[in-house]
Amino acid sequence: MTLNKNSAKWMQFPRDVLIGHGVLEEVGDVCRDLKLKGNALIVTGGTTRDVAGRRVCKLLEGMGDSAEAILTCRATMEEVEKITEKALEIDASFLLGVGSGRSIDLAKLASTRLELPFISVPTAASHDGIASSRASIMDNGRNASVQAQAPIAVIADTEVISAAPFRFLAAGCGDIISNYTAVLDWELASRLRNEYFGEYAAALSRMAARVIIEYADSIKPEHETSVRLVVKALVSNGVAMSIAGSSRPASGSEHMFSHALDRIAPKPALHGEQCGVGTILMMYLHGGNWQEIRDALKKIGAPTTAAELGIEDKYIVEALLHAHSIRPDRYTILGNGLTPSAAEKVARITKVIS
Numbered sequence: 001m002t003l004n005k006n007s008a009k010w011m012q013f014p015r016d017v018l019i020g021h022g023v024l025e026e027v028g029d030v031c032r033d034l035k036l037k038g039n040a041l042i043v044t045g046g047t048t049r050d051v052a053g054r055r056v057c058k059l060l061e062g063m064g065d066s067a068e069a070i071l072t073c074r075a076t077m078e079e080v081e082k083i084t085e086k087a088l089e090i091d092a093s094f095l096l097g098v099g100s101g102r103s104i105d106l107a108k109l110a111s112t113r114l115e116l117p118f119i120s121v122p123t124a125a126s127h128d129g130i131a132s133s134r135a136s137i138m139d140n141g142r143n144a145s146v147q148a149q150a151p152i153a154v155i156a157d158t159e160v161i162s163a164a165p166f167r168f169l170a171a172g173c174g175d176i177i178s179n180y181t182a183v184l185d186w187e188l189a190s191r192l193r194n195e196y197f198g199e200y201a202a203a204l205s206r207m208a209a210r211v212i213i214e215y216a217d218s219i220k221p222e223h224e225t226s227v228r229l230v231v232k233a234l235v236s237n238g239v240a241m242s243i244a245g246s247s248r249p250a251s252g253s254e255h256m257f258s259h260a261l262d263r264i265a266p267k268p269a270l271h272g273e274q275c276g277v278g279t280i281l282m283m284y285l286h287g288g289n290w291q292e293i294r295d296a297l298k299k300i301g302a303p304t305t306a307a308e309l310g311i312e313d314k315y316i317v318e319a320l321l322h323a324h325s326i327r328p329d330r331y332t333i334l335g336n337g338l339t340p341s342a343a344e345k346v347a348r349i350t351k352v353i354s
């Protein structure tokens, strides 16, 4: 029987969370602590296999069990199927997602379907899926955010993560700062549509965004303290989503804008980068302090304009026009959509396009 964990009543959190210098070496201890034995399937990417995937494989083999890696390239349902088949073939008893958001989401969803435990090993602090019970997977060319299990453990090695290009950490900050407009949208939906609103999850979400904005000056490349701060906020976001039973506390109109860009732009930027720019735009629509968002992103070194995202102005306007249709069941400040002149105006006033 499949359990219905898709509700705000069933909160699932990671059991072991390790954040620190060199914690990758403790993967064996984590498995022992969680009584995970047998064959492991490591879901990793072309670059991240060299960054950490191979090392994790060796460490697990050193425990006397077999570990095999499978390479991923796209976060699609076909890849989930491929991973599922591989896990069955090697009789895996647990999975690890080692790498970017894509590898973690794939391992998360495949392990959920297989009813096997899963460990999240991020190599970059670029998104808040590292500890969440949601997975963003493309299904038939459309981005779908689906309920999945939370990782049983998160192993975030700050030595590994701080060696990643700084762009990833800045993107992670954008994903957290976007909580502000996500919560404003959630409140709006609660007022206009009588949607369930979770005060606690919303407060946790706002707090993470506030911390990143307050510390924006001190988030610097290669500082492990910066990585530690951002990773904690990303884990906290996962907890907020689990408490809410949906991605509402961390995903609103700004995420719909980013999902629209993923569909429309020939070469989309990183998820967190797009969400950060989306937050500037949506905060303007909410009548809030969009300059504060822009200033914080600038201080961190995250993109605040179309040019910095590497996306042409026309795609920004197009994404603004399509964003409301991305997830019609999620009411936001975008309502039934913007007019072309309003979309152009918001993008110009906020200096996202010139």
Ligand SMILES: NC(=O)C1=CN([C@@H]2O[C@H](COP(=O)(O)OP(=O)(O)OC[C@H]3O[C@@H](n4cnc5c(N)ncnc54)[C@H](OP(=O)(O)O)[C@@H]3O)[C@@H](O)[C@H]2O)C=CC1
Binding pocket: 044, 045, 046, 047, 048, 049, 051, 075, 099, 100, 101, 102, 103, 105, 123, 124, 126, 127, 128, 129, 130, 132, 133, 134, 135, 136, 137, 160, 161, 163, 164, 165, 171, 175, 270, 271, 272
């Ligand atoms: N489940 C959830 O709640 C959430 C899910 N997401 C999803 O996560 C994805 C975004 O994740 P994100 O990580 O930003 O982007 P991607 O998953 O697209 O990964 C971007 C690239 O970063 C590379 N990379 C990762 N770590 C390092 C490193 N240490 N050094 C060098 N390169 C590295 C990856 O290499 P490689 O080729 O090896 O993978 C990959 O090519 C999206 O699919 C988004 O929808 C986002 C937020 C929340």
Ligand SMILES: O=C(CO)COP(=O)(O)O
Binding pocket: 128, 129, 134, 135, 136, 144, 145, 175, 247, 250, 251, 255, 256
């Ligand atoms: O990116 C997320 C939260 O930051 C997940 O949200 P979605 O539900 O929009 O995929």
Ligand SMILES: [Zn+2]
Binding pocket: 127, 128, 175, 250, 251, 255, 271, 275
């Ligand atoms: Zn996000």
